[in-house]
Amino acid sequence: xxxxxxxxxxxxAPRLEFMPPPPGSYQLQKIQPIAxxxxxxxxxxxxxxxxxxxGKITLxxxxxxxxxxxxxxxxxxxxxxxxxxxxxxxxxxxxxVRFVSVSLxxxxxxxxxxxxxxxxxxxxxxxxxxxxxxxxxPELLPVLDDFGQDVSVDLDQDGRATRTLHHMxxxxxxxxGGEVREIYSLAFLQxxxxxxxxxxxxxxxSPSSRPDSGARRLSPALAARSRQ
Amino acid sequence: xxxxxxxxLGLGIAVIMSVAAIGSYADETCNSPYMSGLIKGQExxxxxxxxxxxxxxxxxDKLVTIDANPASKTYGKVIHKISxxxxxxxxxxxxxxxxxxxWAGGLDDSKIYVFDVGTNPSHPKLVKTIDDLPAKTxxxxxxxxxxxxxxxxxxxxxxxxxxxxxxxxxVYNNKGGFVAKYDMPASTIKQIKGDGYGYDIxxxxxxxxxxxxxxxxxxxxxRDLGEVVKDPEAMKHxxxxxxxxxxxxxxxxxxLAVPGAPLEIRWALPEGQNWAITxxxxxxxxxxxxxxxEGRRRDRRSGEDSFAGGYFDHGRCEGFVGEHLHGRxxxxxxxxxxxxxxxxxxxxxxxxxxxxxxxxxRAPRLHxxxxxxxxx
Numbered sequence: 001x002x003x004x005x006x007x008x009x010x011x012x013a014p015r016l017e018f019m020p021p022p023p024g025s026y027q028l029q030k031i032q033p034i035a036x037x038x039x040x041x042x043x044x045x046x047x048x049x050x051x052x053x054x055g056k057i058t059l060x061x062x063x064x065x066x067x068x069x070x071x072x073x074x075x076x077x078x079x080x081x082x083x084x085x086x087x088x089x090x091x092x093x094x095x096x097v098r099f100v101s102v103s104l105x106x107x108x109x110x111x112x113x114x115x116x117x118x119x120x121x122x123x124x125x126x127x128x129x130x131x132x133x134x135x136x137x138p139e140l141l142p143v144l145d146d147f148g149q150d151v152s153v154d155l156d157q158d159g160r161a162t163r164t165l166h167h168m169x170x171x172x173x174x175x176x177g178g179e180v181r182e183i184y185s186l187a188f189l190q191x192x193x194x195x196x197x198x199x200x201x202x203x204x205x206s207p208s209s210r211p212d213s214g215a216r217r218l219s220p221a222l223a224a225r226s227r228q
Numbered sequence: 229x230x231x232x233x234x235x236x237l238g239l240g241i242a243v244i245m246s247v248a249a250i251g252s253y254a255d256e257t258c259n260s261p262y263m264s265g266l267i268k269g270q271e272x273x274x275x276x277x278x279x280x281x282x283x284x285x286x287x288x289d290k291l292v293t294i295d296a297n298p299a300s301k302t303y304g305k306v307i308h309k310i311s312x313x314x315x316x317x318x319x320x321x322x323x324x325x326x327x328x329x330x331w332a333g334g335l336d337d338s339k340i341y342v343f344d345v346g347t348n349p350s351h352p353k354l355v356k357t358i359d360d361l362p363a364k365t366x367x368x369x370x371x372x373x374x375x376x377x378x379x380x381x382x383x384x385x386x387x388x389x390x391x392x393x394x395x396x397x398x399v400y401n402n403k404g405g406f407v408a409k410y411d412m413p414a415s416t417i418k419q420i421k422g423d424g425y426g427y428d429i430x431x432x433x434x435x436x437x438x439x440x441x442x443x444x445x446x447x448x449x450x451r452d453l454g455e456v457v458k459d460p461e462a463m464k465h466x467x468x469x470x471x472x473x474x475x476x477x478x479x480x481x482x483x484l485a486v487p488g489a490p491l492e493i494r495w496a497l498p499e500g501q502n503w504a505i506t507x508x509x510x511x512x513x514x515x516x517x518x519x520x521x522e523g524r525r526r527d528r529r530s531g532e533d534s535f536a537g538g539y540f541d542h543g544r545c546e547g548f549v550g551e552h553l554h555g556r557x558x559x560x561x562x563x564x565x566x567x568x569x570x571x572x573x574x575x576x577x578x579x580x581x582x583x584x585x586x587x588x589x590r591a592p593r594l595h596x597x598x599x600x601x602x603x604x
Binding site for chain 2: 012014015016017018020021025026029030031032148150168170172180183184185187188193
């Protein structure tokens with residue numbers, strides 16, 4: 001705090017003080033494609049990132065297993081669990097959505113460690129939620145750079161590394177073609193909005209399954225505004 | 229002296245600080261309220277986006293870094309500078325969401341420079357020059373750089389077709405790739421006609437709200453201010469609207485008539501707050517009103533004059549805006565210095581686009597905008 005002013009920088013839980021636009025009533029921006037990489041799944045096998053970001057609508061986030069920030073990784077995974085339940089309850093989305101959690105710490109987050117951590121989230125075999133890590137840090141860094149996911153190790157007063165990885169909580173919504181269509185930082189982790197975004201992407205590729213829950217066609221002006 | 233005046237103004241409008249040390253929380257200097265790496269404790273460096281001046285150094289716009297650590301031997305001194313190799317009317321800049329890059333633009337040449345200030349804040353590097361804004365969007369005069377997650381929302385002032393004030397917003401991803409464009413509305417929404425002008429941007433994520441303001445185009449902001457104020461035709465071409473957008477759909481939902489070129493915008497972001505504030509350039513009344521009122525509209529004017537009239541000293545504009553309107557100082561707001569407002573800028577030699585909070589030498593007109601109906 002400075003001069004008794006209120007600190008606007010402290011993280012606070014996201015709030016939803018509006019009615020989210022219905023699915024399909026808007027178009028998500030095409031923000032960026034994703035470069036491929038080789039990662040390690042929770043069984044110890046190598047897996048291409050493209051295999052985890054294409055073919056389905058994907059929500060991808062970064063975490064580390066020993067993160068204890070209540071508004072950090074645990075909050076991200078609680079939000080994702082909420083979304084998993086919403087997706088599981090929507091037949092139009094069956095088999096079309098996956099979640100991917102990528103460890104920020106390949107050194108400590110071994111395949112066994114992420115498998116243990118992910119147990120409570122991957123119990124439903126019908127829902128694909130993948131926990132992955134990397135073989136080594138240099139193989140992870142290009143992935144972080146490509147996504148624009150910052151991470152740094154907090155230092156103690158003596159300049160020694162602590163067990164706290166400082167990173168901006170981000171979640172990436174990726175379409176089935178592998179392009180990032182929305183990015184959620186903490187303030188935007190609003191499950192109802194995110195769910196509508198997932199459904200909006202699903203509607204792009206399956207217009208016949210357009211739901212009746214208030215969805216409407218894009219306005220001509222909105223459609224023309226789209227870059228592609 | 230023109231050179232000194234322009235340099236001072238340039239320093240005043242484009243200063244951003246970098247932090248290396250970690251300490252207690254302090255004020256955030258950036259527009260976007262939800263980026264990472266918010267300022268904690270003492271800043272170590274000040275980055276200044278400076279206007280190039282013919283005959284001074286290489287004459288180019290520069291990003292200058294000043295040591296701001298009192299314990300340093302070079303405290304208060306310029307320790308680094310990067311010339312961009314030309315003069316483009318350096319103006320604002322803004323951090324990306326991860327606070328590792330600064331985007332700085334030129335109002336005249338519409339170029340945007342991306343500086344890496346995260347790898348080594350004491351020695352920023354120019355890593356990318358974005359020069360396709362006019363070609364991709366038709367817009368000109370990039371003004372406001374507002375960090376969204378993974379991308380930058382850019383508010384512009386003008387367009388390449390007629391260099392007037394009709395413009396829009398552009399979105400680029402953090403790598404500098406163009407994503408989308410959104411025209412400022414010139415149509416009529418709910419009985420109020422838009423002017424299509426642009427200026428500042430402010431987002432309230434809890435309300436899915438994006439608020440924009442309006443200034444003037446290249447034809448005006450690159451002219452000498454003294455000439456503009458004496459040109460009745462030019463004075464007709466200033467914005468008088470603000471627009472409430474649906475942030476998710478990026479569609480304009482409401483146009484607000486806010487006479488007098490509404491400029492900087494700040495939201496009150498704490499829970500329970502339901503208003504935003506702006507300061508207008510050409511008049512000096514204060515107005516408080518809901519953004520989407522039907523029967524709940526309040527419109528309080530505590531003083532107003534026309535730009536052509538004499539100087540109207542609105543004493544209540546002194547001090548912090550938060551104090552003025554709400555009896556408290558809120559960290560989101562910048563102080564409006566009456567000294568700057570009172571300067572007789574009709575005699576000063578500067579371009580209309582060179583400004584501080586108090587535009588055009590007038591006491592700022594403050595608009596307290598409440599969201600009573602839209603989200604209530």
